[in-house]
Amino acid sequence: MARRSLPEINAGSMADIAFLLLIFWLVTTTIDSDEGIKRQLPPPVPEDLVDIPPVRERNVFVVLVNSNDDLLVEGEELKIGRLKQKAKDFLIANGDGLLYGDKPEDPDLPVRERISKAAVKQKVGEYREFVKTAADDETKDTYQKVLEDWEKKLSAIELLGGEFKTLPGSAIISMRNDNNTTYDAYLNVQNELEAAVNELRDELAVAKFGMTYKELEDEYEKNSENTEMLAKIYAVRLVYPQRISEAEPSSANN
Amino acid sequence: MAFGKKKRREMGAISTASLPDIVFMLLFFFMVATVLRTEEEQVRVIRPEASELYKIEKKHLIRYINVGYPQDKRYGNEPVIQLNDDIATVESIQGWVDAQRKTIDEREQSKMWVSLKVHKDTKMGIVTDIKQELRKASALKVLYSAGQRDRTE
Numbered sequence: 001m002a003r004r005s006l007p008e009i010n011a012g013s014m015a016d017i018a019f020l021l022l023i024f025w026l027v028t029t030t031i032d033s034d035e036g037i038k039r040q041l042p043p044p045v046p047e048d049l050v051d052i053p054p055v056r057e058r059n060v061f062v063v064l065v066n067s068n069d070d071l072l073v074e075g076e077e078l079k080i081g082r083l084k085q086k087a088k089d090f091l092i093a094n095g096d097g098l099l100y101g102d103k104p105e106d107p108d109l110p111v112r113e114r115i116s117k118a119a120v121k122q123k124v125g126e127y128r129e130f131v132k133t134a135a136d137d138e139t140k141d142t143y144q145k146v147l148e149d150w151e152k153k154l155s156a157i158e159l160l161g162g163e164f165k166t167l168p169g170s171a172i173i174s175m176r177n178d179n180n181t182t183y184d185a186y187l188n189v190q191n192e193l194e195a196a197v198n199e200l201r202d203e204l205a206v207a208k209f210g211m212t213y214k215e216l217e218d219e220y221e222k223n224s225e226n227t228e229m230l231a232k233i234y235a236v237r238l239v240y241p242q243r244i245s246e247a248e249p250s251s252a253n254n
Numbered sequence: 255m256a257f258g259k260k261k262r263r264e265m266g267a268i269s270t271a272s273l274p275d276i277v278f279m280l281l282f283f284f285m286v287a288t289v290l291r292t293e294e295e296q297v298r299v300i301r302p303e304a305s306e307l308y309k310i311e312k313k314h315l316i317r318y319i320n321v322g323y324p325q326d327k328r329y330g331n332e333p334v335i336q337l338n339d340d341i342a343t344v345e346s347i348q349g350w351v352d353a354q355r356k357t358i359d360e361r362e363q364s365k366m367w368v369s370l371k372v373h374k375d376t377k378m379g380i381v382t383d384i385k386q387e388l389r390k391a392s393a394l395k396v397l398y399s400a401g402q403r404d405r406t407e
Contacts, residue, residue, distance in 0.1 A: 012270060014274035015274045018277035018278050019273075019277055022280055022284065023278075024283040025284055025288075029284070034369060034397070034399065035307040035309045035312050035314065035399070035400065035401075035402065036304070036307060036308065036369065036370075036397040036398045037306065037307065037308065037398045038310075038395070039310040039396050039398065040394055040395060041385060041388060041389050041395075041396055042389065043389065043394065044389045044390050044392075061363075084406065104278060108323075111382065112298055129378060174272065175361060177378050179377060179378055179382065180377050180378070180379065181376070181378040183302060183374055183375070183376040183377070183381055184302040184374035184375065186381070187302045187304055187400060188302065188304070190398070191305060193404070194306040195305060195306050195405055198306055209314055222338065241407050249386065251356060
Protein backbone atom coordinates (compact mmCIF):
# COMPACT_ATOMS: atom_id res chain seq x y z
CA MET A 1 0.00 0.00 0.00
CA ALA A 2 1.25 3.42 -0.83
CA ARG A 3 2.08 5.74 2.05
CA ARG A 4 -0.84 7.85 2.94
CA SER A 5 -0.07 11.52 2.65
CA LEU A 6 -0.58 13.43 5.88
CA PRO A 7 -4.01 15.01 6.00
CA GLU A 8 -3.97 18.78 6.36
CA ILE A 9 -4.74 19.90 9.86
CA ASN A 10 -7.94 21.87 9.98
CA ALA A 11 -7.04 25.39 10.98
CA GLY A 12 -10.60 26.61 11.10
CA SER A 13 -10.72 26.79 14.86
CA MET A 14 -7.49 28.77 15.02
CA ALA A 15 -9.48 31.94 14.50
CA ASP A 16 -11.70 31.09 17.44
CA ILE A 17 -8.72 30.54 19.68
CA ALA A 18 -7.17 33.82 18.62
CA PHE A 19 -10.44 35.63 19.16
CA LEU A 20 -10.68 34.18 22.62
CA LEU A 21 -7.20 35.45 23.42
CA LEU A 22 -8.01 38.85 21.98
CA ILE A 23 -11.19 39.20 24.01
CA PHE A 24 -9.43 38.05 27.16
CA TRP A 25 -6.81 40.71 26.63
CA LEU A 26 -9.36 43.41 25.95
CA VAL A 27 -11.24 42.63 29.12
CA THR A 28 -8.28 42.36 31.45
CA THR A 29 -6.31 45.43 30.41
CA THR A 30 -7.24 48.99 31.09
CA ILE A 31 -5.77 51.72 29.01
CA ASP A 32 -3.95 53.89 31.48
CA SER A 33 -4.04 57.51 30.53
CA ASP A 34 -1.55 59.83 32.14
CA GLU A 35 -2.96 63.18 31.42
CA GLY A 36 -3.44 66.03 33.77
CA ILE A 37 -2.58 69.52 34.78
CA LYS A 38 1.12 69.93 35.33
CA ARG A 39 2.49 72.08 38.08
CA GLN A 40 5.88 72.85 39.43
CA LEU A 41 5.76 73.01 43.20
CA PRO A 42 7.85 75.71 44.85
CA PRO A 43 10.90 74.49 46.73
CA PRO A 44 10.41 74.19 50.47
CA VAL A 45 10.65 77.46 52.32
CA PRO A 46 13.61 77.64 54.70
CA GLU A 47 12.37 77.92 58.24
CA ASP A 48 14.44 80.94 59.12
CA LEU A 49 12.80 82.99 56.42
CA VAL A 50 10.87 85.79 58.04
CA ASP A 51 10.77 88.72 55.68
CA ILE A 52 8.64 88.29 52.64
CA PRO A 53 8.95 91.32 50.42
CA PRO A 54 5.69 93.22 50.20
CA VAL A 55 3.89 92.94 46.93
CA ARG A 56 1.70 95.71 45.64
CA GLU A 57 -1.91 94.76 45.96
CA ARG A 58 -2.78 95.65 42.39
CA ASN A 59 -0.15 93.20 41.13
CA VAL A 60 -1.74 90.19 42.78
CA PHE A 61 -4.84 88.45 41.50
CA VAL A 62 -6.20 86.74 44.57
CA VAL A 63 -8.46 83.72 44.29
CA LEU A 64 -9.83 82.23 47.48
CA VAL A 65 -11.87 79.05 47.61
CA ASN A 66 -13.77 78.32 50.80
CA SER A 67 -15.02 75.07 52.29
CA ASN A 68 -18.27 75.30 50.30
CA ASP A 69 -16.29 75.62 47.07
CA ASP A 70 -17.38 79.25 46.66
CA LEU A 71 -14.95 81.66 45.05
CA LEU A 72 -13.82 85.01 46.28
CA VAL A 73 -11.88 86.71 43.51
CA GLU A 74 -10.24 90.07 44.21
CA GLY A 75 -12.63 90.57 47.09
CA GLU A 76 -15.79 89.75 45.16
CA GLU A 77 -17.85 86.62 45.00
CA LEU A 78 -17.64 85.08 41.58
CA LYS A 79 -19.06 82.11 39.75
CA ILE A 80 -16.48 79.69 38.40
CA GLY A 81 -17.74 80.31 34.86
CA ARG A 82 -16.59 83.91 34.97
CA LEU A 83 -13.19 83.27 36.51
CA LYS A 84 -11.38 82.78 33.23
CA GLN A 85 -12.46 86.11 31.79
CA LYS A 86 -11.55 87.89 34.99
CA ALA A 87 -8.09 86.31 34.98
CA LYS A 88 -7.64 87.30 31.35
CA ASP A 89 -8.53 90.89 32.19
CA PHE A 90 -5.88 90.82 34.88
CA LEU A 91 -3.23 89.47 32.53
CA ILE A 92 -4.06 91.90 29.74
CA ALA A 93 -4.10 94.76 32.28
CA ASN A 94 -3.59 98.01 30.42
CA GLY A 95 -3.00 96.32 27.08
CA ASP A 96 -0.10 94.21 25.87
CA GLY A 97 0.91 96.64 23.13
CA LEU A 98 0.15 94.02 20.48
CA LEU A 99 -3.28 92.50 19.96
CA TYR A 100 -4.81 94.36 22.85
CA GLY A 101 -3.01 97.62 22.12
CA ASP A 102 -3.39 100.21 24.81
CA LYS A 103 -6.10 100.34 27.39
CA PRO A 104 -6.72 102.84 30.14
CA GLU A 105 -5.02 102.00 33.40
CA ASP A 106 -7.16 100.47 36.08
CA PRO A 107 -6.14 101.08 39.69
CA ASP A 108 -6.88 97.42 40.51
CA LEU A 109 -4.84 95.96 37.69
CA PRO A 110 -1.08 95.86 37.18
CA VAL A 111 0.58 98.28 34.82
CA ARG A 112 2.33 96.79 31.83
CA GLU A 113 5.33 98.74 30.65
CA ARG A 114 6.50 99.06 27.10
CA ILE A 115 10.01 97.84 26.52
CA SER A 116 11.85 99.81 23.92
CA LYS A 117 14.00 98.07 21.38
CA ALA A 118 16.78 100.60 21.65
CA ALA A 119 17.06 100.15 25.41
CA VAL A 120 17.08 96.36 25.10
CA LYS A 121 19.77 96.53 22.43
CA GLN A 122 21.83 98.73 24.66
CA LYS A 123 21.48 96.28 27.56
CA VAL A 124 22.48 93.37 25.35
CA GLY A 125 25.57 95.30 24.31
CA GLU A 126 26.40 96.18 27.90
CA TYR A 127 26.12 92.63 29.18
CA ARG A 128 28.09 91.21 26.27
CA GLU A 129 30.88 93.48 27.43
CA PHE A 130 30.42 92.38 31.06
CA VAL A 131 30.63 88.71 30.09
CA LYS A 132 33.83 89.34 28.17
CA THR A 133 35.53 91.24 30.94
CA ALA A 134 34.21 89.17 33.87
CA ALA A 135 36.87 88.52 36.50
CA ASP A 136 36.00 84.91 37.34
CA ASP A 137 33.76 82.15 36.11
CA GLU A 138 31.06 82.69 38.69
CA THR A 139 30.38 86.31 37.82
CA LYS A 140 30.66 85.37 34.19
CA ASP A 141 27.85 82.86 34.59
CA THR A 142 25.58 85.34 36.31
CA TYR A 143 26.21 87.93 33.61
CA GLN A 144 25.67 85.27 30.98
CA LYS A 145 22.22 84.50 32.39
CA VAL A 146 21.21 88.15 32.43
CA LEU A 147 22.54 88.53 28.93
CA GLU A 148 20.43 85.60 27.74
CA ASP A 149 17.35 87.21 29.27
CA TRP A 150 17.92 90.41 27.39
CA GLU A 151 18.68 88.53 24.18
CA LYS A 152 15.37 86.69 24.56
CA LYS A 153 13.60 90.01 24.89
CA LEU A 154 15.32 91.36 21.81
CA SER A 155 14.42 88.33 19.73
CA ALA A 156 10.85 88.53 21.03
CA ILE A 157 10.52 92.12 19.88
CA GLU A 158 11.82 91.14 16.48
CA LEU A 159 9.62 88.06 16.18
CA LEU A 160 6.45 89.75 17.36
CA GLY A 161 7.10 92.70 15.11
CA GLY A 162 6.77 95.44 17.66
CA GLU A 163 7.61 96.70 21.06
CA PHE A 164 5.25 95.01 23.46
CA LYS A 165 4.40 95.74 27.05
CA THR A 166 5.52 93.36 29.78
CA LEU A 167 3.83 92.54 33.02
CA PRO A 168 5.71 93.66 36.09
CA GLY A 169 7.75 90.85 37.61
CA SER A 170 5.69 90.83 40.76
CA ALA A 171 2.37 90.34 38.97
CA ILE A 172 1.07 86.93 39.97
CA ILE A 173 -2.10 84.96 40.26
CA SER A 174 -2.36 83.71 43.80
CA MET A 175 -4.67 80.95 44.88
CA ARG A 176 -5.57 79.78 48.31
CA ASN A 177 -7.97 77.08 49.37
CA ASP A 178 -9.48 75.80 52.53
CA ASN A 179 -8.73 72.38 53.95
CA ASN A 180 -12.32 71.40 53.27
CA THR A 181 -12.42 72.55 49.68
CA THR A 182 -13.05 69.58 47.42
CA TYR A 183 -10.32 68.50 45.05
CA ASP A 184 -12.75 68.87 42.16
CA ALA A 185 -13.28 72.57 42.89
CA TYR A 186 -9.57 73.10 43.40
CA LEU A 187 -8.64 71.53 40.11
CA ASN A 188 -11.40 73.40 38.34
CA VAL A 189 -10.00 76.72 39.53
CA GLN A 190 -6.47 75.69 38.55
CA ASN A 191 -7.80 74.66 35.18
CA GLU A 192 -9.63 77.93 34.55
CA LEU A 193 -6.57 79.97 35.49
CA GLU A 194 -4.41 77.89 33.21
CA ALA A 195 -7.02 78.20 30.46
CA ALA A 196 -6.89 81.99 30.75
CA VAL A 197 -3.14 82.03 30.13
CA ASN A 198 -3.35 79.43 27.39
CA GLU A 199 -6.11 81.23 25.52
CA LEU A 200 -4.19 84.50 25.54
CA ARG A 201 -1.06 82.70 24.39
CA ASP A 202 -3.01 80.96 21.64
CA GLU A 203 -4.50 84.21 20.39
CA LEU A 204 -1.09 85.80 20.19
CA ALA A 205 0.61 82.78 18.66
CA VAL A 206 -2.08 82.37 16.01
CA ALA A 207 -1.98 86.05 15.10
CA LYS A 208 1.80 86.25 14.88
CA PHE A 209 2.94 82.78 13.88
CA GLY A 210 -0.18 81.12 12.50
CA MET A 211 -0.06 78.28 15.02
CA THR A 212 -1.52 77.80 18.46
CA TYR A 213 0.86 77.87 21.39
CA LYS A 214 0.38 74.15 21.86
CA GLU A 215 1.33 73.52 18.26
CA LEU A 216 4.49 75.54 18.76
CA GLU A 217 5.36 73.42 21.77
CA ASP A 218 4.57 70.17 19.99
CA GLU A 219 6.66 71.26 17.04
CA TYR A 220 9.56 72.00 19.35
CA GLU A 221 9.12 68.71 21.17
CA LYS A 222 9.41 66.87 17.87
CA ASN A 223 12.68 68.53 17.06
CA SER A 224 14.51 70.05 19.99
CA GLU A 225 17.09 71.62 17.70
CA ASN A 226 14.46 73.86 16.22
CA THR A 227 15.71 77.07 17.80
CA GLU A 228 13.35 79.19 15.76
CA MET A 229 10.38 77.45 17.38
CA LEU A 230 11.94 77.88 20.80
CA ALA A 231 12.42 81.60 20.23
CA LYS A 232 8.75 81.88 19.27
CA ILE A 233 7.72 80.01 22.42
CA TYR A 234 9.85 82.32 24.55
CA ALA A 235 8.38 85.36 22.84
CA VAL A 236 4.82 84.31 23.60
CA ARG A 237 5.78 83.42 27.16
CA LEU A 238 7.36 86.82 27.67
CA VAL A 239 4.15 88.60 26.80
CA TYR A 240 1.95 86.19 28.77
CA PRO A 241 3.92 84.56 31.55
CA GLN A 242 2.30 81.75 33.49
CA ARG A 243 2.57 82.79 37.09
CA ILE A 244 0.08 80.83 39.12
CA SER A 245 1.19 80.48 42.68
CA GLU A 246 -0.35 78.82 45.66
CA ALA A 247 -0.29 80.36 49.07
CA GLU A 248 1.71 78.61 51.77
CA PRO A 249 -0.73 76.57 53.80
CA SER A 250 -1.09 77.96 57.25
CA SER A 251 -2.50 76.25 60.29
CA ALA A 252 -5.02 79.05 60.66
CA ASN A 253 -6.36 78.65 57.16
CA ASN A 254 -9.45 80.88 56.96
CA MET B 255 -26.05 17.10 -10.92
CA ALA B 256 -29.65 17.43 -10.00
CA PHE B 257 -30.07 20.95 -11.25
CA GLY B 258 -28.29 20.31 -14.46
CA LYS B 259 -26.94 23.25 -16.39
CA LYS B 260 -28.19 25.93 -14.04
CA LYS B 261 -25.40 25.62 -11.52
CA ARG B 262 -22.47 24.43 -13.38
CA ARG B 263 -20.00 26.46 -11.40
CA GLU B 264 -20.46 26.54 -7.67
CA MET B 265 -18.87 29.38 -5.76
CA GLY B 266 -15.97 28.06 -3.77
CA ALA B 267 -16.14 28.73 -0.04
CA ILE B 268 -14.15 31.80 0.92
CA SER B 269 -10.94 30.67 2.46
CA THR B 270 -10.77 31.52 6.14
CA ALA B 271 -7.21 30.42 6.44
CA SER B 272 -5.97 33.98 6.87
CA LEU B 273 -8.53 34.83 9.55
CA PRO B 274 -6.32 33.65 12.42
CA ASP B 275 -3.52 35.81 11.09
CA ILE B 276 -5.76 38.85 11.04
CA VAL B 277 -6.99 38.21 14.54
CA PHE B 278 -3.49 37.59 15.82
CA MET B 279 -2.43 40.86 14.30
CA LEU B 280 -5.24 42.60 16.17
CA LEU B 281 -4.21 40.83 19.35
CA PHE B 282 -0.60 41.90 19.01
CA PHE B 283 -1.66 45.44 18.25
CA PHE B 284 -3.64 45.63 21.47
CA MET B 285 -0.89 43.98 23.45
CA VAL B 286 1.60 46.56 22.30
CA ALA B 287 -0.71 49.54 22.51
CA THR B 288 -2.05 48.98 25.99
CA VAL B 289 -0.18 49.68 29.14
CA LEU B 290 -0.61 47.08 31.79
CA ARG B 291 -1.76 48.35 35.08
CA THR B 292 1.17 47.48 37.25
CA GLU B 293 -0.34 48.09 40.61
CA GLU B 294 -3.36 46.77 42.33
CA GLU B 295 -6.08 49.26 42.98
CA GLN B 296 -6.61 49.64 46.66
CA VAL B 297 -8.58 52.82 46.41
CA ARG B 298 -11.44 53.88 44.20
CA VAL B 299 -10.59 57.00 42.23
CA ILE B 300 -12.92 59.00 40.03
CA ARG B 301 -10.77 61.72 38.58
CA PRO B 302 -12.03 65.26 38.05
CA GLU B 303 -12.19 66.65 34.55
CA ALA B 304 -10.14 69.47 33.09
CA SER B 305 -9.41 71.01 29.72
CA GLU B 306 -5.79 72.15 29.99
CA LEU B 307 -4.23 68.75 29.98
CA TYR B 308 -0.62 67.84 29.52
CA LYS B 309 0.44 64.41 28.43
CA ILE B 310 3.72 63.02 29.68
CA GLU B 311 5.34 61.08 26.89
CA LYS B 312 8.03 59.40 28.96
CA LYS B 313 5.98 57.00 31.03
CA HIS B 314 8.97 55.50 32.79
CA LEU B 315 9.53 58.80 34.58
CA ILE B 316 6.10 58.83 36.22
CA ARG B 317 5.35 57.58 39.71
CA TYR B 318 1.82 57.46 41.02
CA ILE B 319 0.18 58.48 44.25
CA ASN B 320 -3.45 57.46 44.44
CA VAL B 321 -5.83 59.09 46.84
CA GLY B 322 -9.36 57.82 47.11
CA TYR B 323 -11.93 55.86 49.01
CA PRO B 324 -10.53 52.53 50.23
CA GLN B 325 -11.92 49.36 48.65
CA ASP B 326 -11.31 47.59 51.90
CA LYS B 327 -13.68 49.07 54.45
CA ARG B 328 -11.27 48.27 57.28
CA TYR B 329 -9.42 51.42 56.27
CA GLY B 330 -12.51 53.51 56.91
CA ASN B 331 -14.75 55.59 54.70
CA GLU B 332 -12.53 58.59 54.19
CA PRO B 333 -10.04 58.98 51.34
CA VAL B 334 -6.66 57.37 52.00
CA ILE B 335 -3.31 57.37 50.25
CA GLN B 336 -2.05 54.45 48.22
CA LEU B 337 1.65 54.17 47.43
CA ASN B 338 2.61 51.26 45.19
CA ASP B 339 0.32 48.46 46.35
CA ASP B 340 -0.25 49.54 49.91
CA ILE B 341 -2.27 52.00 51.87
CA ALA B 342 0.20 54.44 53.37
CA THR B 343 0.41 57.44 55.64
CA VAL B 344 1.40 60.97 54.68
CA GLU B 345 4.63 60.65 56.66
CA SER B 346 5.87 57.77 54.52
CA ILE B 347 5.79 59.81 51.33
CA GLN B 348 9.28 61.27 51.69
CA GLY B 349 10.83 57.84 52.07
CA TRP B 350 8.76 56.55 49.18
CA VAL B 351 9.94 59.38 46.91
CA ASP B 352 13.57 58.65 47.74
CA ALA B 353 13.08 54.96 47.04
CA GLN B 354 11.27 55.65 43.75
CA ARG B 355 13.92 58.08 42.64
CA LYS B 356 16.54 55.34 42.93
CA THR B 357 14.60 53.19 40.47
CA ILE B 358 15.11 55.77 37.74
CA ASP B 359 18.29 56.09 35.72
CA GLU B 360 20.63 58.54 37.42
CA ARG B 361 20.70 61.00 34.55
CA GLU B 362 16.94 61.30 34.53
CA GLN B 363 16.25 61.39 38.24
CA SER B 364 15.63 65.12 38.23
CA LYS B 365 12.96 64.64 35.59
CA MET B 366 10.78 62.41 37.73
CA TRP B 367 7.09 63.21 37.70
CA VAL B 368 4.68 62.42 40.46
CA SER B 369 1.18 61.90 39.18
CA LEU B 370 -1.52 62.53 41.74
CA LYS B 371 -4.61 60.51 41.03
CA VAL B 372 -7.06 61.96 43.45
CA HIS B 373 -10.76 61.24 43.78
CA LYS B 374 -12.69 64.39 42.99
CA ASP B 375 -14.60 64.47 46.26
CA THR B 376 -11.44 64.36 48.36
CA LYS B 377 -10.98 67.28 50.73
CA MET B 378 -7.97 69.44 49.99
CA GLY B 379 -6.50 68.99 53.47
CA ILE B 380 -4.97 65.63 52.64
CA VAL B 381 -3.82 66.82 49.21
CA THR B 382 -2.10 69.85 50.71
CA ASP B 383 -0.32 67.58 53.18
CA ILE B 384 0.90 65.40 50.33
CA LYS B 385 2.12 68.42 48.41
CA GLN B 386 4.05 69.67 51.42
CA GLU B 387 5.72 66.27 51.80
CA LEU B 388 6.60 66.22 48.13
CA ARG B 389 8.19 69.63 48.46
CA LYS B 390 10.24 68.45 51.40
CA ALA B 391 11.36 65.46 49.34
CA SER B 392 12.20 67.80 46.43
CA ALA B 393 9.81 66.05 44.10
CA LEU B 394 8.54 69.27 42.60
CA LYS B 395 7.13 68.15 39.29
CA VAL B 396 3.58 67.07 39.84
CA LEU B 397 0.74 66.18 37.54
CA TYR B 398 -2.82 66.46 38.74
CA SER B 399 -4.31 63.60 36.82
CA ALA B 400 -7.62 64.44 35.18
CA GLY B 401 -10.00 63.40 32.46
CA GLN B 402 -10.54 65.39 29.29
CA ARG B 403 -13.31 67.92 28.82
CA ASP B 404 -13.81 70.96 26.64
CA ARG B 405 -12.92 74.48 27.59
CA THR B 406 -15.72 76.50 29.05
CA GLU B 407 -17.01 79.40 27.03
